[in-house]
Amino acid sequence: MKRLTIYNGPVIRFKITILASLLGLVVNSANAQTTVQASQAAPVSNRFSLRQCIDIALQNNLQIKQSQLNVQGSELQLRQSKLNLLPTLNGFANQSFSSGRNINPVTNTFVETSVNSNNYQLSGQVTVFNGFALQKAIKQNDLLLQSNQQNLQATQNNVALLVVQNYLNVLTYGEQLDIARRQVETTQGQLDRTTKLVNAGTLAEAQLYDLRAQVANDELTVVNAQNNLDLAKLALLQAMNLPAGNSGAPTPGSIEIEKYQLDDPTLEPYTATAQQVYESALQFMPDVKAAELRVRSDAAGVEVAKAGLYPTLTLSGSLSTLYSNVGLQKQFENGTTLVPMTVIIGGTQQTISIVQPAYRNEKFTYGEQLKNNLNRGASLNLTIPIFGRFAARNRITNATILQKSSEITADNTRLTLRQNIETAYTSMLAASNRYRSTQIQVESLEKAFQAAESRFNAGALNSVDYNIAKNNLDRSRANLVQAKYDYVFRTKILDFYQNKPLSF
Structure with missing residues (x-):
């Protein structure tokens, strides 16, 4: 058994799906945001550690790749908005030929001859003032980039959380399978002993039939537990985006995972209230940060739209020349x-x-004509918007709507976060009570089964009552495993929200 410690980095809101008997675990890892090398993501055998599973999932997940592309697009958009502050420079070249009656491009007089000419022009323009739209666009795109970066972290965390949840489902079902197998061994041993007593004429043969039925029932429990374990392993493979059993890929039944020691919970009161957990989560959850940054980005977008109401002042310059075969x-x-x-x-x-x-x-030679015909020009242009069919006003209105929509999204994100924390906190309290009660139940049923087993071995108890006592203990032990994982995992959920290091 190994002990694993995972340290939280930026985290996001998650949705927990109840999978079979395990109610799930939400854990975040700062290492989940580390770039995964190909050698790390490809285990040599079918044995996986939790770190390997997370690395493989981060490398293969398509949503992460899409989020990475969104970040790259935002970076490009921000870089372009900064480059828009620079002047524009354009070059123009023209080669023309005409025959018959033409205009001499040098003297602008009519000539009766073929004209072959070249025109060259270099022009540039820089925006001097446009209501600071360019500067505000830089701020908007910078905030949008930060928002998309937080969304990428949120996506990475979601993937890591799903892997951890499925990984611990495998651990839970694996432990339940071990319990079921021990139940078969216990019942089979009692069957062997009873068979000897029946053959010796000490016990009635009817008790032998009851034990055989119990063995079959316990074997069915093993089959069901094995099926649950295989399905949990399949879900883990799918969370890593690995094919199951195709083209040499590992099958659910063939993979193994490293086990981690989970101590029995002490059931001490949790150190923080639900409100304290929520206030702490607001500082670390990437989806909350992403929503707030998107609101600020859209607010800057409103300012960009308002800049369209201001005049635009631009400075232009040009340099041109020409050559003609009928030049002076x-x-x-x-x-x-x-x-x-x-x-x-x-x-x-x-x-x-x-x-x-x-x-x-x-x-004149080619170069001399170009030199003699050189023209230089500069202009300062002022464009004043007077009536543009209300396009600028409508852009402002649309930007304002986007900002209000982002504010509602941010409020909904915080509301969902609060509700999830309240649910997790209440579930933790319920799991604590359930584990405490189940623990007492197991202790009582163990004593009851010991007494029943002693009476059965002495011939003072029939097989039906013995099987009832054994089944009650078996179910209680399985419930205790579920209650243990449920309570421990739900306390880790609250630790996760507070960005605390999580130890397993």
């Missing part, structure tokens, strides 16, 4: 040249020559 030409002096000119002198038309500089024309 540059000229260079190339000596002098005589230019003939007709003039009238004294009524007579004469031709004279004028000396003028000679030029040669060359097209």
Whole structure:
């Protein structure tokens, strides 16, 4: 037998399902939030410890994987909201070709030729003011991320709680199976003794038939206990999301679990009241924290929506240039040249020559055109919302509705937590009384059975009365096992709510 201590980390509200005779255990483990390595989650044999079962479940559970994706999505959303504070920068490039009558993109004049041109533009914009919507969106997404992180912890805890509950169901049914087998051994021993006495003629044969029927009844109890144990093991495998008996997977009957020593309870009064447990749970339960963070996130969402009523001031800038194959030409002096000119002198038309500089024309290069056509611009833009078909007002109303819905959800979470604690506390008191009464009953029935067995061995008691005494003791012992687990587990439930270390 081993003793296991589990330390609570952040915990959440749980729902306990009554499984067969065990009313369940709720336990949280900080280790349940630890990243599980593949080597830890894959046991070499079919023997499992509670730590291994929790690790396997945390690795395989689909709800945890979905919650992890939700956290990743929230992290991305928060990162993007922070990046929205940075300016935007866009580049544009264009290559065009046209023939026939076109417009020279450089001179904006008509030309009768084919035009091949390139356009380049770089523009940027930054928001100077928009009612602090960007800053408020960062706050909203940060709170949403924290809420989803708490939900992930809650999901991990729920999975760990389910595993622990099923694990302890296996322990309970295993102990009941041991009791049933000992009952068979006791009855079989009495049957063997009675058979010898009947053969010797000391006892009537009718008592032998009664004991044989009792042996068959005890064997049926063993079968039922074994079935309950197999079903509990199957539930444990399913809680770990492991296939049962397919493709080499362990079958419910083949798996074994490590046993932990559970001392008999002392039945001392619990150290805290239900109200004290509730006040402590409010500080640790992840689902409560998640609900409260969601309320704050939605409240920030209302402020984001209200920012839509304010003007928006943006600063823009641009840089552009172009190239064209029909762009302007540059000229260079190339000596002098005589230019003939007709003039009238004294009524007579004469031709004279004028000396003028000679030029040669060359097209600008690609780079020179880009440089010459470079254009720079900057603008400050103010957008004032005047009438937008009440879209901004409706967004505010919708955000307010979401906030109120989150507040109701948070109130319901706290209400459910209080009710669960009150139920757990009352059940703990009832389990304490039931264990105390059952313990007294077992002690009394043990003495009664000892007396009945002595009288039966002496021939002063018939087999029917003997079987009645034995059956009463057997049922009482089984009830004591259930009462013991029930009381111990319910005290652990209250410890769980208070984030106390739980020892088994």
